[in-house]
Amino acid sequence: MTTPRPDQILNARMSLTGGPESASWARSQVRLMLDGTSPESVHRTLLVVDELIRDAERHRERVTEIRIALNREAVRLHLELDAAATGGVPLPATPEEIADGRLLLEQVPMDWGVRTAGGIRTVWVVLELSR
Structure with missing residues (x-):
């Protein structure tokens, strides 16, 4: 695996x-950052x-931060x-909400996981994008 050039990585x-409103x-x-894909x-x-934000709201959590690293060379997005x-x-959650969330996760090719530290739950996702 090669290391991407620094000018090909966009962090936010x-x-x-x-x-x-948040x-x-x-x-x-996120939409602006993905310009060109x-x-x-x-x-x-x-x-x-949207699903990650809705899931946090269902769990009565407040989304405090979103971090994104976009590798334009490999067209890969890492979101936390x-x-x-x-x-x-x-x-x-209603059965429909659960089914919709699971269906989304099954239809979108991605890696994802969850980690918890200091009362903060972090959900991370890696998506392959196309141009």
């Missing part, structure tokens, strides 16, 4: 204050971002979303 860190702003920033890649990535517990009781 977005701190969010909470609320629906999620909307984050999506618009295929409309399908942008659409898939935004679906994943941090969410902090708010102390509220998680919202029960």
